[in-house]
Amino acid sequence: MAATASSVDQPHSRASGAGLQFGLRAIALTVVVAFFISAGNVNIGAIGQGLGYALAGVTVFLTFRVLNFVDLTVDGAFPIGGATCAILIVNGHSPEFAIVAAFAAGALTGLATALIDIIFKIEGLLASIIVITAAYTVTLHIMGGKSNIPLLGEETLISRHSKTFRNWLVEQFGDQMRRQSTNLLEIIIFGAIVIIVLLILYWFLRTEIGLAIRATGKNEQMVRATGLNHYMMIVIGLMAANGLAAIAGSMVVQQFGFADVSLGFGLIIRGLAAVIIGEVLLRPRSVGQFLVAAVAGMLIFDISRAWIFSALDLPTTDIQFVSALVVLAALGAPRLYDRWKTYRQRHGG
Amino acid sequence: MLSLEHVSVTFNEGTPNEVRALRDISLAVADGEFVTVIGSNGAGKSTLFNVVSGAAQPRAGRITLDGDDITYQPEYLRSHDIGRVFQDPRLGTCPGLTIRENLSLAAIHGRQAGLRRDVKPAHESWFYEKLEQQHLGLEHRLDADVALLSGGQRQAITLVMATLTKPKLLLLDEHTAALDPNAAEQVIAVTEQLASADDLSVVMITHSMQQACQLGDRVIMMNQGQIVFEIAGEERRNLTPADLIERFHSLDSGVELSDRQLLA
Numbered sequence: 157m158a159a160t161a162s163s164v165d166q167p168h169s170r171a172s173g174a175g176l177q178f179g180l181r182a183i184a185l186t187v188v189v190a191f192f193i194s195a196g197n198v199n200i201g202a203i204g205q206g207l208g209y210a211l212a213g214v215t216v217f218l219t220f221r222v223l224n225f226v227d228l229t230v231d232g233a234f235p236i237g238g239a240t241c242a243i244l245i246v247n248g249h250s251p252e253f254a255i256v257a258a259f260a261a262g263a264l265t266g267l268a269t270a271l272i273d274i275i276f277k278i279e280g281l282l283a284s285i286i287v288i289t290a291a292y293t294v295t296l297h298i299m300g301g302k303s304n305i306p307l308l309g310e311e312t313l314i315s316r317h318s319k320t321f322r323n324w325l326v327e328q329f330g331d332q333m334r335r336q337s338t339n340l341l342e343i344i345i346f347g348a349i350v351i352i353v354l355l356i357l358y359w360f361l362r363t364e365i366g367l368a369i370r371a372t373g374k375n376e377q378m379v380r381a382t383g384l385n386h387y388m389m390i391v392i393g394l395m396a397a398n399g400l401a402a403i404a405g406s407m408v409v410q411q412f413g414f415a416d417v418s419l420g421f422g423l424i425i426r427g428l429a430a431v432i433i434g435e436v437l438l439r440p441r442s443v444g445q446f447l448v449a450a451v452a453g454m455l456i457f458d459i460s461r462a463w464i465f466s467a468l469d470l471p472t473t474d475i476q477f478v479s480a481l482v483v484l485a486a487l488g489a490p491r492l493y494d495r496w497k498t499y500r501q502r503h504g505g
Numbered sequence: 506m507l508s509l510e511h512v513s514v515t516f517n518e519g520t521p522n523e524v525r526a527l528r529d530i531s532l533a534v535a536d537g538e539f540v541t542v543i544g545s546n547g548a549g550k551s552t553l554f555n556v557v558s559g560a561a562q563p564r565a566g567r568i569t570l571d572g573d574d575i576t577y578q579p580e581y582l583r584s585h586d587i588g589r590v591f592q593d594p595r596l597g598t599c600p601g602l603t604i605r606e607n608l609s610l611a612a613i614h615g616r617q618a619g620l621r622r623d624v625k626p627a628h629e630s631w632f633y634e635k636l637e638q639q640h641l642g643l644e645h646r647l648d649a650d651v652a653l654l655s656g657g658q659r660q661a662i663t664l665v666m667a668t669l670t671k672p673k674l675l676l677l678d679e680h681t682a683a684l685d686p687n688a689a690e691q692v693i694a695v696t697e698q699l700a701s702a703d704d705l706s707v708v709m710i711t712h713s714m715q716q717a718c719q720l721g722d723r724v725i726m727m728n729q730g731q732i733v734f735e736i737a738g739e740e741r742r743n744l745t746p747a748d749l750i751e752r753f754h755s756l757d758s759g760v761e762l763s764d765r766q767l768l769a
């Protein structure tokens with residue numbers, strides 16, 4: 157992360173033209189990605205999946221970047237959110253209520269990490285590992301002792317509209333669209349959820365509490381000296397961040413059609429990769445741009461992984477290995493680039 | 506009014522590394538008074554500030570501010586009434602946030618942070634005025650990231666933030682020591698202006714005998730956790746750095762002044 161840390165040093169400067177530059181980079185990136193998707197024959201399901209996981213990328217941005225808190229809780233908050241959502245849907249509650257409840261469950265997971273850090277003075281990394289360990293059992297209990305809950309035949313945000321949407325699509329664009337109807341529906345519904353959540357978060361980060369949270373990650377001493385309770389800012393920040401991870405968990409569960417206790421495995425790495433891919437490609441400067449970059453990073457993670465799969469024609473058993481490679485590329489490439497630059501300077505190139 | 510009664514602070518108590526940082530200190534600072542504190546390294550000056558601001562806890566004694574007992578009040582609660590500026594210019598402001606955002610954060614001072622907008626248009630002219638009074642031109646750079654400012658500029662912003670909401674007490678901990686002479690002079694000018702305008706109590710630690718004589722109404726000399734002498738009134742008005750150094754040497758403390766103190 158050291159290689160890209162400098163890019164976060166000024167997350168709120170309003171230098172003229174910075175917004176325009178960011179917009180142009182975002183459009184250019186969209187064009188390139190669209191080309192890859194069509195030329196590389198990538199299934200557009202990857203976009204829907206990226207949107208499902210996107211808020212977990214935002215979680216990592218909030219903890220690692222805004223709060224400057226090394227928090228792995230996302231690995232636990234995500235399956236807890238998924239489990240909460242699944243059990244409520246199975247018991248006949250609406251998917252909307254299930255998502256809100258998942259947010260609350262994820263926020264409590266974040267609260268646990270915050271309290272362990274504050275009360276016992278155990279640093280974030282260890283505190284969150286303790287919480288993840290406990291979260292595994294909590295997830296199993298939420299799911300009534302089962303490690304997997306299928307949502308077959310239940311009403312989810314996707315299944316609720318899938319039939320109407322498919323019929324409409326076929327009617328409008330012909331029978332060849334039938335196969336893509338679920339993927340398109342996911343993109344529309346998840347896209348809407350992600351946009352709504354980002355707007356709320358953007359508003360929140362620009363309130364007094366949001367400003368204090370942003371300052372806490374930069375200079376805790378100063379926040380105390382300003383008469384604000386920085387502990388409270390860590391608590392609110394971690395609760396909001398992990399609440400978002402749980403929303404992502406509940407979205408992915410509805411997408412997959414099942415909840416599983418191991419759903420959060422390695423998610424922190426995926427979130428970090430998303431944040432770094434977004435920062436490297438879009439070079440965000442303001443809070444809003446960073447949020448967009450985190451989501452874009454997650455989309456690119458999923459799309460490039462799907463592209464590798466289709467290009468090399470790999471079996472699904474290889475998925476975690478390919479994930480690790482994509483993460484390695486995202487983390488390693490910027491550092492390698494820096495080293496190459498220094499090397500060139502030294503040798504007068 | 507700030508008052509310390511028989512305050513003692515001991516670090517690592519009961520171990521071979523035990524340090525008696527403050528020994529039975531009593532001190533009163535009246536409203537509007539400006540006190541400078543001098544003393545060699547390890548004399549207890551910074552511990553005195555830490556115990557007043559709540560960063561350290563006393564082992565014995567009582568601290569009151571305007572009659573309220575604040576001896577064990579948490580640091581962030583006391584900050585409502587106590588502004589503080591540190592030696593390191595990086596500590597007082599928040600890099601990555603603009604000058605406007607830093608000032609907005611300071612403007613929350615004394616209230617609970619809520620869901621109101623972080624940067625308020627209504628504060629604009631207030632911030633502008635405060636910065637304009639410093640004659641550093643920072644009022645035109647409200648959108649600049651404070652990470653891009655010089656040490657002197659950051660210290661000036663910190664001073665404005667510390668006094669923005671009119672605290673009762675301002676603690677200055679060698680706040681010009683890390684600056685070049687030019688910037689130090691500017692920051693001292695800002696300090697004098699802010700201290701006189703709001704009629705607030707100021708306690709300033711300094712290593713500079715020159716500053717100790719130039720600023721304030723009273724000089725306090727600390728050594729080995731105790732106040733060894735005070736100079737006030739007529740004597741203080743006629744005080745020169747040479748007098749101070751002589752007084753220092755006349756102490757049978759066995760502690761030598763550092764070159765930095767003599768040269769400053």
